[in-house]
Structures are given as C-alpha cells and as structure tokens.
Amino acid sequence: MTPDQGRTGQEPTAHEPTDRSPAPNAAPSLRPLVAEDVYRLALPGDPTLHPAGDRIVYTLTTQDAERDRPVTELWEVDAVAGPARRLTTGPSDSSARWSPDGDRLAFLRAPEAGDGPAQLHVMPASGGATLPLTELPLGAGAPVWSPDGTRIAFSAPVTPSDTIDPNAPLVIDRVDHKIDGLGRRGDIHVHVHVLDTRTGKTTRHTNGEFDAGSPAWSPDGRQLAFVAASGPDADLTGHSAAYVLDLEDGEPAEGAEGADRPRRAPSLRPLGSGMATAGAVTWFPDASALLVTGNASIRASHLRLFRVPLDGGPTVDLTAEFDRNVMPGGGGYPGAPATPVGDAVVFCAREHGSTRLYRLELDGTITRLPLTPDAGVAGCSIAEKVGRAAVTLADVDTFGEIAVIDLATGVATRRTEHTAEALAGVLVRRTQAREFVISDGTRVDGYLMRDPDAPTPGPLLVDLHGGPHNAWARHADPYHPYHQILAALGWTILTLNIRGSDGYGEEFFTAALGAWGKADERDVLEPVAELIAEGLVDPARVALTGYSYGGYLTCWLSARSDVFAAAVPGGVVTDLRTVLGPSDCGGLLVDSELLDEQALVANSPITEVARVTVPTLILHGAADDRCPPAQAEQWFHALRTRGVPVRLVLYPGQSHLFILDGRPSHRVDYTRRVVAWVTEHTSSRNAL
Template structure:
C-alpha cells in the first residue's frame, strides 16, 4: 500500500462528541471532514449502533439526547448564528427551537425533558463602534474583540414559549448543569471585578425560574467546571493556584472536598487540542479522563469517593469524548491506525481509518537529560532503515500538551517524511502533561532555560546510535513549539532548517498583546522575561527559518512572527514569513482545509530546500 499523501487530508473523517442514547443502544456523534469545494471543515451528526452501518442524521454539532431518548437536540447555524434544533427520532425533519439573536450554546436537557438550558452570547454588536475597554478581558482567540458581549444562561421550553434569561451582568457564565429535581442550574463563573488580574472561578446556582446567583464555593479552589451527577455536585478545579493539575472535588455542605484518585495525573475535560471527557456517573461510580504518558485515558473511581481510580480505557489510545448510560460506556478514541473511532463497551462501531494507506507507527523511547531527568518521546520512521538519515525534531504546544503514539491527522507531514526516509522525533519535555504535577510545573519562570536539554540530549542519543545524521537535523513546532524552535536556533547552530509556527519570540510584547499575556507574565513565565525571550539572543541565529502564522491569532499575536522575521532579515539570515488570512491560533486544527494543506506543504518544501538539497 502507498504511504499517506497530503491530499489525504480531504479523505479523513474524524468522529467526536459521542452521546450514548439513554437506553444504551446507540451512539450519536459528530463527524468532521474537510470539504475541498467550499474550503471549509464540515461537521455532521451521525448515529452508530451494534450490528448496523453508521448513518447520517443531520448537519450540525453538539448532539444531546432527551431523557427518554426520543428526541435529539443539536446546534445548526441559521443566518450565521448557531440555533438549537430538535430531531424526532421516530421520523421527521429537524425543527428549530431557539431564535437567539447572537446564537445559542450546547443544549442541556432538564431531567424531566420539558426544558433545555444553554449558555449563549448576550449583548449588542456594532462592528463599526469604537471599542472601549477597562479590563484586560476584552478579546479571546477565535472570537476576536468581545466588545459588549458576555455569555449568560437561558432556559427554553421544549414545547415552545418564551425563552427565559437566568443570568445577566458583566461576567461570563460557564456551561450549565441541572440539579436532579430540575429546580436549579449550577455553573462556574468569576464575578470579581478584578478577575482579569486575579485568576479565579467559583460555582454558582440559580433558580430555573430566575433568581440572583448564589455562590456555592469559596476562593480556595479555582473552579472551571461543575456537573450535577446524581445528588452530588462534582467540580473540576485548580487548587492553590492556576499552574498545576486540574483536580476533582465534591461540594459537601459549604466546603469543597477533594476526590483523591491515587493518581498524580491531570484531569482532562476535553478542549480543542486537549482531548478528554467530562466526568460522568457509571452506575454509582465516577468516570473521568486523565492524561497518562501522552495519552488521554478513562478511569473509574468507585462510589464517587476518594480511593484508587481504576483505568478502564488505556493502551495506546487518546480518548476524545465519552458518554455513559444504562450501565454502558461509549467513547471516541484515536489509535496508531486511526484518527478516531466510536466505541461502545470497547467494541468499535465505526471504521474511519484510511483502508488503502500504510501508516508508520510512533514508537516510545525514554531519554535521560544531563541532570538525570527522564523524558519520554516518540520516534516515527521506517524501521527498515539502517543508515543515519535526516531527522526532524517536532516540538508540541502548550507547553502543557503532549505528543501521543497515535495517528496524527493534523501533522500529516510526519507520515510523508517517514516515507521519504526521515526520522521524526517528538519529545515530551518537562512541562508536558501525563508525567506528574512536579514535571508539569517544572518550567515555571524558566522557559527555554530548564527545558532545552530535554530536546538536545535525545538528539545526541539518536546521533550516537546511528539513527540521525548530525549534518541533516531540522526543527519545527507550533505555539510553545514555535517558541522553542526560535529558542533552540538562537542557542545552537546544529539545525540546518527551522520552521516555527504560531510563534512566541518576545515575552515582553506578548504580555501586552496576547489574550493570555497577563497570565503568562504572572504565572507561566513568572520571572525574568528577557532571559526567557528568544529575541534576546536573535543575533546568534544562523538557521534558515520559515515562519508560519495565523493572521488573526490572538493567543500568539502575529506581531511575534513579524518581530522574528524582521530580526532575521536584518541579519540576512535566510527567512520567509507566511501569514494565513483569518487564521486564529488553532487554524492548523480547525481552519480552512487549504490553509492546513498549505501549512504541511510549506514544511516539506522548506526541508527539501535546506536539508535534502532540492530547490524550492
């Protein structure tokens, strides 16, 4: 079979957001593909069941079952704004339920199935009005300038009627969760006036008929998610500050009690680029996701009480969504052979792996940094190779993300390079997720300083083993990976080509321009910003550099790329800047397919030009 080609981007189908029907007999899920004609990602809702071929239900996202399983609520755009629709499962077309001016959020059914709650944007938007801000909380990557828009909670009757707004004010309400009796909704929010300066979050409750929000938790935990599971309110939060692992708590009276799991691992609730699943009840036990060794796995905690969590979905898999009902569990997971499949009690209900493509499988390796720290990595290469060859070091983002040994439908150039005789090295350096909290927080205030040898030592090892040719080394990375690409090329001349994407080059200017800049200054990079900034050492760079950046990136603003480009050009280092119109920080995950294809294509061309010797 042939190896993967970049055009296979348009054949990939990636499932997500699995929702198990209340009787446990079928799974609704989303399926995302890249449409070449419209140059847009397309997401549809499908249904899979044992013994049947998956079938398409509707175009949309966020499928959610009614308590009786007879209706599927989901989101579909109407005039550019997402609205909740209801699909009767006994036949018929979807019916629009909401008519929210700025759109609705993910539907959350009431326990009796008569109402749906959602969080949605509220306010007025005049794109031509001056933007007046008093706090740092005025923009967000992917959304841009927030203007006067805040997120609040609404309840709409399923049978029709007036939509009731439950919250209002200058704050953002998190995803709602119904109390078992259907009388209240809980949500997370920070109502403090200085919330842009002091990171916080509490759990609030509001009556389903409307009332002032009542605060349920105090400042000892930064609450970032809450779910009523049975008669228990389970909360995800950060204890002691915003830098460490996410943990699980329950509300007992007026205090939070931590649910000890016996794991030194980070709870993963699921977000773009950070796969996981929300906590749920399986029988009387708590099911949750946590990252272990780069993979997101599912665990069961008996009795929703402190104890030793048991891993129930593990191995070389990355879980990206789970749902429980009727004593069964459905989940989506990526494997070394597939970017994602839908499973029910461990049985695959789908087959989205490309059947006519031979994939190279990442292999785990452990390396030792000079200070004795063990760092894990993954090597992708043709195992039939016997001579030293070119090697690409790829650095993940975060830095609190992690590479995993599964098929990567985003970084397609990995497979193409392996087919061309390259070795791709993916290291999980200190600060990566899945190796304990001390490892997770090890680079605080010391970006580049404490972690650079975690990359250089593995390179030395692979050169010594005869795997990598020391004269044909290259480096790339995105976000933090873009930062580290700039950092390493300003501290060593051993790389023949560099491709930083979504970069950070100057932490000083980053602080005042990024939507998370103040957080970076106070917490992640607390300390000497100049000493941690690649721009401080740019006069030492000689590596030919290709910079790839989204034009509308508010996380790592495009000015970071402009600064690096200008500095290298002034010093006459071979450099090229590619900007992607409309691209947010996550455009390489969910942006225009043509941009994602071009991103991969540019990397391959730059490596061919500067490492393999072919003209660009």
C-alpha cells in the same frame, strides 16, 4: 466515502464496520500519505449515547474541497452491531444531546451559507423534520436537557442592546476583551439561558458584566449549577467559581424586556472554599454537593476533582492523592467532563501522553479502565442503567473511532471505521516508543516514526508540542501529516514529551515554570545527540519544528544551538514582554507560568536572536489572538535584518488552532511548506 458526498440531499449512507487487521508498517499495496489526503480526512467526535444505551449519535467532520471548509454532520451507529448512517448533511451541526426519554435529539446548527450564528434545533429520534428552537441575535450554546425533558439550559452570548454595529467604537474596560477564534468581543458576555420546549420561550437567568456557562441541572430539575467569573477583577485574577441558581426564585431584572429577559436571583454566592478556578460542573446524585473540575491556585498545576457541598461545608479534593491531570476536554486537549455513575465518578486523565478513562470510588480508590495500550479517549457519554459508555477512541492505526466501553470490564468495542474508509489504500505509519535519560537523571518519553528500511544515518525532524502542558501520544495523528510524508522520504521523526508535558505527574508538569526554554532545552538537545551517536541520524541533516509553545521553543533553540540545519516555528511567541497585552491569555502569563517579571526578558527568544543563523520558515495564523501575528513579524524582521535566510507565511482569517480546524487548503499548504523547507535546507547543508 469521498469528502463531497452527503451534501446534495441524497439518502443517508450506511457504513458497516470492517474486521480489518492492522496494516503492517510497510506494505507494497499501500501508498504513502500525501498532503492532499487532508481533504480525505473523516474524524468522528462528541458521541452521545441514547439513555437506553443502544444508539450513539456523533459528529463526523470531513473537508469540503470546493468550498474550502470543514463540514460537520451528525451520524448514528448502533451500540452493538450494524452500520453507521448519516443523520444530517451539515455543514455545521454539532453538540447533539438526547432528551431524557430518548425521543428527541437537540443539537446546534449554523446556517448553510455561514451567514449567522449557530442556533438550537431539535429532531425526532425516529427521524423526520428538524425544527429550530432559538433565534437569538448572537446564537446559542450546547443544549443541556432538564431531567423531565421540558426545558433546555444553555449558555449564549448577549450584548446590552442585542445588536452589534461593526463600525461602532469598541470601549474596553477589561483585559479579557478578545477570544482567539472569535476576535474582539466588546461588551459581549456569555450568560445562562433556559428554553421551555413546550412554549418555545427563552429566559436569561444570569446578567452582568461577566461570563457564566457550563449549566448543569439538579436531579430534581429545580436548580441550575453553573460556572462564572463574576468578581470585579476576575479578568486580572483569573478567578472563577461554581454557583447554584434556584429557578423558582428571583424577579425579572430591572429594565429587561422581551422573551429572553434576565432574572436576578436573591442569593447567588460562589461555592467551593479554597478553589481559585472552576471549570466543568455537575451534580452528585443525591444533590447534596457539586462535582467541580478546577484548581486551588492560578499557578499552572494539575486540574483536580472537587466535591463542593451545597450547605457550605468544606470542599474536598477527591484527587489529592492522584498525581495526574484531570482532562475535562477542550480544543487540542482531548478528554471529557467527569460524570457521577452510581457511587463512583468516571473521569478522564492523561497518562504518558494518552488520555485514559478512570473510575473514582467513594473510598477514594482510583482505577484505570484497562483499554487497549496506547489508546486515547476524547469525549465520553454514559448510559448508567446499562453500564455502558460511548467514546471516541484513537489508537496506533486510527485517528479516532466511535467505541463502546463496558464500564464493568473496561472492554472496548470499536463501532466505526472512518479512518480505514477515508484513507483506503494509504499507509498510516506507526510510531515506536523510546525513553531518553537526560544528564540530570530525568526520564523523557519520545516517539520515533521512520521507515525501517530507510538508509542510516539519515535526516531527522524534531517536532515540539504546544501548551506548554500538552503532550504527544503514540496513537495515529491526523493533524501533522508531514510526519507521514517525511517518513516516506527516509526521514526519522522524533516527538518528545519534555519537561512541562502532561501525563507524568505534577513535579514534571511544573518543572519548567519560571524557566521556559532553559529548563527544558536539554530534553530536546540530548535525545538528538543520542540518536546521532547511535548512527541513526546524520548530524548535518537535523531540522526542528513546533507549534505554539513548540514554536516558542523552536525559536529559542535555534538561538541556543547550532545543531539544526532548518527551523519551522509555527504560531510563535518570541517576545514575552510584548505578548502580555495583545494575547487573549497574556494577562495571566506571569502569574500562571513565568512567576517573575524578570523572565519576560531572560526567557524571550528575541533576547538571543543575534545568535540565530539557521534558515527559518515562520508559519502563523493572521487572525491569531492567542499568539498574535506581531510575534511572528518581530522574529521575521529580526532575522531578515541580520541576513538570516527567513520566510514568513501568514494565513488570512486563521486563528491559533487553524492547524486543527482551519481551512483545509491552509492545512495542506502548511504541510507542503514544512516538507519543502526542511528537505531543501538539510540537503543544501549536507552538500556543504
């Protein structure tokens, strides 16, 4: 399928999964991947399994080169056999959810022209006309069906006036006044709504100067659990909690009018003693307690699963003895919300970089489902009656495909082949796992990508992940195509899960708290020295890149070491003192990560900038509210005025995560610039 198919009203296209054996690491019939292949990517995600367990609807994101945008459509595939087929033609359809009886499919759809927010829609399971369900001024969030299928809960942004004047002054009273990707939000807050599918009426059930979301129905459909940061200083403390709302209680809020008038409940109170934050929430089948993903502290630590009784009893940490980070899913962090299944809970956690599925029994026993080694899970939908789950499963040869998992055996069956179809004739190189033992005894996982026939010693690119608590995995990666391109040019690519990376236990996860750069720099420099000593790498041709925290560490290391011939930091933080206010998460940076205000100076790359001599290319989204562009500009100015070769590239309109979901032309440009910069500056250094 080419990127532009399916957007002209033609009949749905069918794709039968093929029984292709994994391609060898080098095959003469396959060409190397190139930057323009970004336009050919087809990435499935967010599977939802029919209640009967026989059909899967999922999103498929492709790239519209002509309009320079990603396009997301809904596709369907049978759980056992048969081809995948397109259900909708986008351009922005997402968050599909089956009704409990399996007769209808609710989902979000944004207007074709991009002029307006996403609204809830519904379509018959058998196909047919799609009907809009909401027309809210600021749009709606993902649908959550009530157990009887008569109502849909969702969160949605609202303002006191339900209108936005783009020219009105922004009055700011809280530090959480912006969100990366959405910009400044003024007096906008997100609240819980319920739509009656029989009458079409929408009612808002929370109200106030706080955000409430992640609604979850009780088994009898009389109550809604949700998460809110409703404390008076929640923007400063970062605290959030789970709440339960009785839908049959409460009166309309004073002064509220219209169909979506908010209701006030008489007895809302936070649940979960001993918890500092609450995220994804759902109900245990007997409705006696909530299953909540959260933390006991604001300080950076593993997410855990808590049993929170509704009767006020003690909160129980169900994963207290499980030394891994629970992964509920999110932008750049694959996973899925935990789901009770009978007398157990199925959840995601990261193991050595890959997100895996686990099963938690009532006695506290936790077992990992025996999926393919090096496979990674993103998104999980369960049909309990048939003991089956649908997931997006990435492995060493695919960027992610829809797969069905037998929950009793852990056996996974891949049901789509979008990677093979989109990149037919293109070689997708595998990485090889490598462990490095650092001088203090710490073991650091790395992954090497290279052409085994490339001459040695050769050039090396070290790529550092963000977070700082993200992690590299061995499965195929669609977001860093320059790895594949450089490997075809004879480079070795080294990715490292340094201290602070996820998937190696809490002690490793928190090892760089309060010591950014200083605690983890040896985890980069010593593996590079080892590869040089082995004769694999030319010491004059070593380049360094990284994004977000990886961009921060790239700047830090370019000041602390002279081993690098070229540096390409992206989405950078360079001055921790000046990022606190402008960043959408800067307010909690000291309490959660740095632990001491003294680190704002001591651990800032800008403090060491006078030592930098390496030619540097800075790549940054111009609308980045996570790591604001001023951080990139400050680094650029400091290097330029010191005579260091430097270039700054800003991508208009692009947020922090644009390298994942931004304009395809910008992602292609990013790829080309990384390749050009490191090849140019390592070649010139070698010539000297």
